[in-house]
Amino acid sequence: MPTEVYLVRHGETMFNQLNKVQGWSDSPLTVKGINDLKVTARNLSQVHFDRMYSSDLKRAIDTVHLMKDANEVSELGKIKKLPAFREVFFGSFEGDDIDETWKKVAVAGGLKPETDIDKIINQLGIAKFREATKKADPRHLAENSEELDERMDQAIDQLTQEAQGLGRVLIVSHGDFIKTLAIKYWNQANGSHVVPFPENGSVTRGILHDNGKFEIVDYNIKNNELINF
Structure with a gap:
């Protein structure tokens, strides 16, 4: 069933x-x-x-x-x-300001600093966005x-x-x-x-x-x- x-x-x-x-x-x-x-x-x-x-x-x-x-x-x-x-x-970004976090993720993904997560994901795709988040995380825990x-x-x-x-x-x-x-x-x-x-x-x-x-x-x-x- x-x-x-x-x-x-x-x-x-x-x-x-x-x-x-x-x-x-x-x-x-x-x-x-x-x-x-x-x-x-x-x-x-x-x-x-x-x-x-x-x-x-x-x-x-x-x-x-x-x-x-x-x-x-x-x-x-x-x-x-x-x-x-x-x-x-989100690893080391837990509790941080969202806009500042997405700027760092965008740069790690090879983009210009950006606070709009939808724009970042649209450009990178969800898989590369996750990889960029892990890369931007100073401890790579994300x-x-x-x-x-x-x-x-x-x-x-x-x-x-x-x-x-x-x-x-x-x-x-x-x-x-x-x-x-x-x-x-x-x-x-x-x-x-x-x-x-x-x-x-x-x-x-x-x-x-x-x-x-x-x-x-x-x-x-x-x-x-x-x-x-």
Whole structure:
């Protein structure tokens, strides 16, 4: 039996608000983030889930509990953390100013200093962007495409084991990780790196098939669209 997968991006955090790089580093949800998530949770309150998961980062854990507490039609046990679904790791850039970080990444990729990440990715492609990030990182700890792709495979493999026999699950994950999943698994992306960054509290829907194949069928569904979803 295929499993329907709802991927929810966590709510806005303090680092989001302060324009800081946030991968494996963590910061608390803002008041706006919590209020926006309450709308998402209300829109999903009548959707039955067999199980809910989150990455092991606190902003995702706090988000999934808001989803769980608002749901009126599911009997959910303990939330399990799936570390493979955590955000992309930005190494030494964690907590730094985003604009200054992208300037360094652009230069490492052979471009002029640029603060617009979409322009950088459009020129380099997502794989070279990851390599440039690792190169620009003074300690070269940031995840490159190969490392991230391996972790995505681990995430889907783990989910395949976890979700056997389940009809629908919810996982709270992170913006760059969800976007990268979409580049790989969303038919409309067709392998293109030109995929919009998912909004805080948005829902991306996927199907996990019995053979372990995963596909994304709806991407970055916002609250005003969830009402009629």
